[in-house]
Amino acid sequence: MAITTPSTSTIDVESIRAHFPILHQEVDGKRLVYLDSGATSQKPLAVIEAEEEYYRTYNANVHRGVYKLSEEATAKYEAARVKVQRFINARSGKEVLFTANATAALNLVAYAWGRANVREGDVIVFTEMEHHSNIVPWQILAQATGARLEFIHVTDDGYLNEDDIARVLELRPKLVALTAVSNVLGTINPVKELTTRFHEVGTTVVIDASQAAPHMPIDVRDWDADFVAFTGHKMLAPTGIGVLYGKRAVLEATPPFLGGGDMIREVHLGNTRYADLPYKFEAGTPNISGAICLGVAVDYLTELGMDRVREHEKELVAYAMQQLSEVPDLKVYGPPAEDHGAALSFTLADIHPHDLAHILDRENIAVRAGHHCAQPLMEHYDIPATTRASFYIYNGHDDVDTLVSALGRAREIFQL
Amino acid sequence: MEDFYREYILDHYRNPRNRGTIEAPDITYEDSNPLCGDEIRIDLTVRDGVVDDVKFSGRGCAISQASVSMLTEMIEGMPVDEVKQITKEDVLEMLGIPLTPVRVKCALLGLKVLKGGVYGIDGAADDEDL
Ligand SMILES: Cc1ncc(COP(=O)(O)O)c(C=O)c1O
Numbered sequence: 174m175a176i177t178t179p180s181t182s183t184i185d186v187e188s189i190r191a192h193f194p195i196l197h198q199e200v201d202g203k204r205l206v207y208l209d210s211g212a213t214s215q216k217p218l219a220v221i222e223a224e225e226e227y228y229r230t231y232n233a234n235v236h237r238g239v240y241k242l243s244e245e246a247t248a249k250y251e252a253a254r255v256k257v258q259r260f261i262n263a264r265s266g267k268e269v270l271f272t273a274n275a276t277a278a279l280n281l282v283a284y285a286w287g288r289a290n291v292r293e294g295d296v297i298v299f300t301e302m303e304h305h306s307n308i309v310p311w312q313i314l315a316q317a318t319g320a321r322l323e324f325i326h327v328t329d330d331g332y333l334n335e336d337d338i339a340r341v342l343e344l345r346p347k348l349v350a351l352t353a354v355s356n357v358l359g360t361i362n363p364v365k366e367l368t369t370r371f372h373e374v375g376t377t378v379v380i381d382a383s384q385a386a387p388h389m390p391i392d393v394r395d396w397d398a399d400f401v402a403f404t405g406h407k408m409l410a411p412t413g414i415g416v417l418y419g420k421r422a423v424l425e426a427t428p429p430f431l432g433g434g435d436m437i438r439e440v441h442l443g444n445t446r447y448a449d450l451p452y453k454f455e456a457g458t459p460n461i462s463g464a465i466c467l468g469v470a471v472d473y474l475t476e477l478g479m480d481r482v483r484e485h486e487k488e489l490v491a492y493a494m495q496q497l498s499e500v501p502d503l504k505v506y507g508p509p510a511e512d513h514g515a516a517l518s519f520t521l522a523d524i525h526p527h528d529l530a531h532i533l534d535r536e537n538i539a540v541r542a543g544h545h546c547a548q549p550l551m552e553h554y555d556i557p558a559t560t561r562a563s564f565y566i567y568n569g570h571d572d573v574d575t576l577v578s579a580l581g582r583a584r585e586i587f588q589l
Numbered sequence: 590m591e592d593f594y595r596e597y598i599l600d601h602y603r604n605p606r607n608r609g610t611i612e613a614p615d616i617t618y619e620d621s622n623p624l625c626g627d628e629i630r631i632d633l634t635v636r637d638g639v640v641d642d643v644k645f646s647g648r649g650c651a652i653s654q655a656s657v658s659m660l661t662e663m664i665e666g667m668p669v670d671e672v673k674q675i676t677k678e679d680v681l682e683m684l685g686i687p688l689t690p691v692r693v694k695c696a697l698l699g700l701k702v703l704k705g706g707v708y709g710i711d712g713a714a715d716d717e718d719l
Binding site (some may be wrong): 523548 | 593594599603624625627628648649651652654676689692693
């Protein structure tokens with residue numbers, strides 16, 4: 174890969190864009206300004222080619238065949254696990270489980286760990302800024318077990334409410350589910366500090382790192398959380414591959430989730446001995462090419478340097494906030510750039526986000542409009558929806574400038 | 590684009606007709622578009638088989654709000670049997686702007702709620718394709 178010299182501290186957006194074929198198409202002479210990486214990222218050529226190479230040259234099932242193709246597929250699949258392990262600084266590949274996406278990873282915790290550990294009257298905590306995938310599994314678990322739900326609300330400037338944190342700590346919850354970075358407000362939460370505080374009262378900590386893993390260095394050993402979930406398609410990999418990190422001792426003590434092939438050591442008609450980690454949690458034929466491509470995506474990001482990715486996006490978000498603040502009647506949500514990830518939500522006067530996204534689409538700008546799978550948060554701010562621009566390594570000041578001038582057009586169309 | 594957000598669309602969005610609720614409606618129905626969270630409720634009173642009063646509430650984009658506002662104007666004083674005959678083509682024609690498939694959903698939410706009301710809940714389910 175020909176990425177800019179690692180010595181420069183910033184990312185050279187033009188050279189990055191060269192790796193993303195999709196960014197080179199125009200509509201009516203207008204360049205694609207893709208500002209929806211929070212929903213899914215675009216894919217570099219290296220990933221697209223890795224997928225093709227798998228199907229063209231070594232497609233075979235893993236962990237089964239004794240022939241060369243299967244050995245190659247197995248070796249590459251397992252090599253991808255090691256790449257992910259290093260990317261998140263896990264102690265061992267046994268702690269890295271491949272899943273379909275973050276949703277599947279969080280549900281695995283809710284169903285397998287949850288049903289084995291949560292009892293009637295236990296307290297489960299999550300925050301008001303969670304994605305629905307880190308809300309609904311806990312509601313289902315609470316319904317099934319008779320556990321009680323408690324919430325950490327957000328402040329008006331987009332931080333977690335400290336009074337709520339103190340209050341729920343007193344309850345010594347069984348589990349807390351917390352996003353590392355909000356997909357709506359952009360808030361970067363103090364994962365390490367909160368994990369320490371919840372561990373002090375014996376709480377198991379589940380982190381949704383879906384909006385963190387693509388955008389900043391993450392170190393699961395430093396965080397010390399029990400489970401960490403994220404999803405490949407937001408970090409340059411294809412859809413259908415995700416990761417659940419679990420601390421080895423916790424995973425060892427957790428019963429399997431899905432039963433089937435690949436997760437067994439011995440099956441008798443009456444009983445089964447399960448396979449060792451990580452296979453105990455990977456029943457059935459996995460997404461082989463997806464995992465391999467996630468490995469390639471992780472290589473790409475590692476070569477770029479996650480510190481630089483974060484620096485680039487922090488600078489870009491600060492620039493975007495500054496430029497957007499000059500658009501009359503525009504309100505930006507969430508904390509200032511230091512504590513802000515790559516997603517920026519805003520509203521513009523009385524223009525409904527759907528209308529706004531539609532107008533921006535006419536300028537070939539792709540943004541998200543809606544509740545972003547975070548309806549409780551919309552309720553908090555008493556808005557039906559926001560418009561969200563979310564940034565990644567291929568976005569630059571020019572994208573922000575195009576956005577801002579299109580917002581001016583929207584104001585004209587709505588006669589503001 | 591100017592074509593799309595025509596003067597009268599913006600006028601209905603900013604100054605919706607028949608906005609509000611009716612205290613003791615003969616028919617009330619609400620629905621939402623789960624994709625965007627737009628929600629609309631329509632209250633009706635019916636006298637001698639004719640729509641006597643109609644009010645709508647809820648929130649959404651300019652297209653859904655203008656559409657339901659115009660729809661309430663259209664059905665005031667209309668026999669309920671005729672209301673049942675209103676088609677999606679009628680609504681799209683009434684709006685008079687070109688719409689993409691996603692925005693057609695916005696435009697038709699009001700009609701979906703209206704039909705749900707006049708047919709009762711079961712009828713609405715049958716009319717899934719609205
Ligand atoms: C914070 C957060 N968590 C979880 C998810 C769910 O990811 P997936 O749909 O890939 O499971 C998303 C993606 O929308 C997200 O932004």
